[in-house]
Amino acid sequence: MAAGLLMVSTASCDDLFDPAIENIRDANAMDTEAKYADAILGSAYILMPYSSGPVNDVATDDAVSNDLSNAWLTMAGGGWTSQTGVSTDNWRDRNASIQFLNLFLERVDNVPFSTTPGINQMFVDRLKGEALGLRALNMYYLLQNYGGKGTSGELLGVPIWQESYDATTDMNVARNTFAECMEALLKDVNEASQLLPTDFVDLSNNNQIPAKYAGLGVDFMDYNRVFGSTTWTRMSGRIAEAIGAQASLLAASPAFQGSGVEWSEAADYAARVIDRAGGLAGMAPDGHKWYTAEVIGNNTISTANHDEIIWRGGYEENSSIEGDNFPPSLYGKGRVNPTQNLVDAFPALNGYPISDPRSGYDKNDPYSNRDPRLDLYIVTNGSTLGVNNAIVETSTDAASTDGINKESGRSTRTGYYLRKLLRNDVNPNSTNEVKKYHYTKRIRYTEIFLAYAEAANEAWGPTGKGTHPYSAYDVIKAIRSRAGIGTANGDAYLEECKASKETMRTLIRNERRLELCFENIRFWDLRRWQADLKETARGASITGTSFNYIDVEPRNFADYMIYGPLPYGDILKFSNLEQNAGW
Numbered sequence: 001m002a003a004g005l006l007m008v009s010t011a012s013c014d015d016l017f018d019p020a021i022e023n024i025r026d027a028n029a030m031d032t033e034a035k036y037a038d039a040i041l042g043s044a045y046i047l048m049p050y051s052s053g054p055v056n057d058v059a060t061d062d063a064v065s066n067d068l069s070n071a072w073l074t075m076a077g078g079g080w081t082s083q084t085g086v087s088t089d090n091w092r093d094r095n096a097s098i099q100f101l102n103l104f105l106e107r108v109d110n111v112p113f114s115t116t117p118g119i120n121q122m123f124v125d126r127l128k129g130e131a132l133g134l135r136a137l138n139m140y141y142l143l144q145n146y147g148g149k150g151t152s153g154e155l156l157g158v159p160i161w162q163e164s165y166d167a168t169t170d171m172n173v174a175r176n177t178f179a180e181c182m183e184a185l186l187k188d189v190n191e192a193s194q195l196l197p198t199d200f201v202d203l204s205n206n207n208q209i210p211a212k213y214a215g216l217g218v219d220f221m222d223y224n225r226v227f228g229s230t231t232w233t234r235m236s237g238r239i240a241e242a243i244g245a246q247a248s249l250l251a252a253s254p255a256f257q258g259s260g261v262e263w264s265e266a267a268d269y270a271a272r273v274i275d276r277a278g279g280l281a282g283m284a285p286d287g288h289k290w291y292t293a294e295v296i297g298n299n300t301i302s303t304a305n306h307d308e309i310i311w312r313g314g315y316e317e318n319s320s321i322e323g324d325n326f327p328p329s330l331y332g333k334g335r336v337n338p339t340q341n342l343v344d345a346f347p348a349l350n351g352y353p354i355s356d357p358r359s360g361y362d363k364n365d366p367y368s369n370r371d372p373r374l375d376l377y378i379v380t381n382g383s384t385l386g387v388n389n390a391i392v393e394t395s396t397d398a399a400s401t402d403g404i405n406k407e408s409g410r411s412t413r414t415g416y417y418l419r420k421l422l423r424n425d426v427n428p429n430s431t432n433e434v435k436k437y438h439y440t441k442r443i444r445y446t447e448i449f450l451a452y453a454e455a456a457n458e459a460w461g462p463t464g465k466g467t468h469p470y471s472a473y474d475v476i477k478a479i480r481s482r483a484g485i486g487t488a489n490g491d492a493y494l495e496e497c498k499a500s501k502e503t504m505r506t507l508i509r510n511e512r513r514l515e516l517c518f519e520n521i522r523f524w525d526l527r528r529w530q531a532d533l534k535e536t537a538r539g540a541s542i543t544g545t546s547f548n549y550i551d552v553e554p555r556n557f558a559d560y561m562i563y564g565p566l567p568y569g570d571i572l573k574f575s576n577l578e579q580n581a582g583w
């Protein structure tokens with residue numbers, strides 16, 4: 001007995017002095033394990049920067065939140081610092097993702113994906129292309145969040161990491177210029193688009209195999225195994241090119257002049273994506289309502305996208321976004337409240353801004369004879385919503401808690417509720433819940449059409465086309481016509497705007513605001529345009545038939561907040577990492 005106890009005691013002491021080997025895989029394991037290599041790449045996919053609902057819109061003139069603890073609300077009210085989560089989280093996740101991608105890219109050529117050489121080469125090409133496209137995506141979001149001017153006035157990007165680092169790496173490096181970052185990003189985009197197919201689709205015979213693989217001895221079934229439809233949610237050539245278009249628009253914008261990217265180049269990158277969809281003829285007729293039940297339906301297994309969607313996540317059956325944003329009478333929390341500012345941005349049905357006497361705007365009946373997208377995207381007083389088309393009253397004398405400021409944390413603060421992104425056939429009531437399928441939109445075509453319109457107008461004017469068969473005017477006419485704007489009068493207002501780059505610029509920016517509202521885009525648009533960040537968010541306090549327009553929430557952004565701050569902790573740790581001016 002004593003001997004046995006002594007043996008246990010000795011073993012326990014040994015553990016104290018010689019710790020067991022930790023269960024941490026070495027990156028070199030990728031050289032022998034294809035699944036492990038794909039898991040490293042998969043870690044970058046997990047960290048992608050997309051949200052299923054509105055996030056930063058509530059820090060713009062488009063919306064407020066009724067959750068008074070919302071971090072973006074705090075930030076918009078003057079609480080944005082280099083130490084807050086909105087400043088640090090993206091820096092951490094984008095850089096972590098790039099580290100995973102660099103680890104993968106350094107080893108992908110040696111990973112044994114298949115014992116058949118031709119199939120193995122296809123896997124190497126595809127996965128390398130995915131990694132390069134994802135690295136470009138992460139750089140785009142880093143530049144959007146952290147690109148800016150240092151104390152010397154130089155336009156800076158972020159440190160470019162194209163090799164993995166370890167405990168011995170000197171991390172105290174300076175930021176690369178914005179131009180250098182864009183050069184690296186577009187190089188990754190172009191290489192990715194060369195390695196990847198435009199889309200992941202199944203072939204039906206050997207004659208369809210691309211020439212570069214036809215000579216490797218593979219058949220179409222081998223090709224489908226690597227590049228077929230089962231891979232559809234991952235980075236493709238089309239997606240990589242769309243990221244190039246997004247990043248080029250950012251780089252050409254007023255806040256980033258000197259980036260090395262001209263407006264004409266930004267237009268060309270967008271046109272590459274548009275041309276793959278068939279040009280203007282490829283614009284989805286119902287692309288402005290891509291999120292609705294009539295478009296999504298109840299399809300749970302489709303491996304194809306709607307004509308409006310370039311990239312999306314998979315289907316998920318839930319009622320969560322409706323539970324967050326339906327009004328209280330429909331068992332929601334009413335979280336995102338559109339502003340009067342946004343409501344006023346929707347033109348009259350004849351295309352004229354409501355400030356123009358020719359619009360026919362009636363201040364006593366303000367929601368009639370308006371752009372159909374207003375009713376499609378925003379719940380106004382008296383609108384119907386939900387599975388039973390219930391009337392939603394947002395007035396001060398509403399009988400339910402749907403009325404403005406009726407109940408803190410659930411009722412609207414502006415007199416409006418969100419409709420965009422929500423399905424009308426969902427019921428979030430926990431005792432009678434009706435779930436429906438949703439997906440996270442990552443990139444859609446209308447954003448790229450609008451990117452082209454903006455860049456083309458700046459490069460060549462409203463009707464200039466560069467080397468392309470369509471102009472900024474052509475794109476905006478198609479978008480407004482699709483929405484039902486100006487169809488009875490030939491869109492006379494647009495015809496006026498096409499005479500001037502400046503008036504067309506204003507119209508394009510407004511169309512972008514309307515089409516892309518609540519998609520986490522305007523916060524960054526205002527900054528790249530160097531536009532007004534301080535416009536007070538307003539609402540409508542309605543009593544009976546009387547409309548009283550009220551200030552709801554001030555916006556307290558300093559001028560230097562055109563550019564976001566690098567995280568304070570990293571600035572303290574790394575003396576060579578220069579902060580953006582003002583922070």
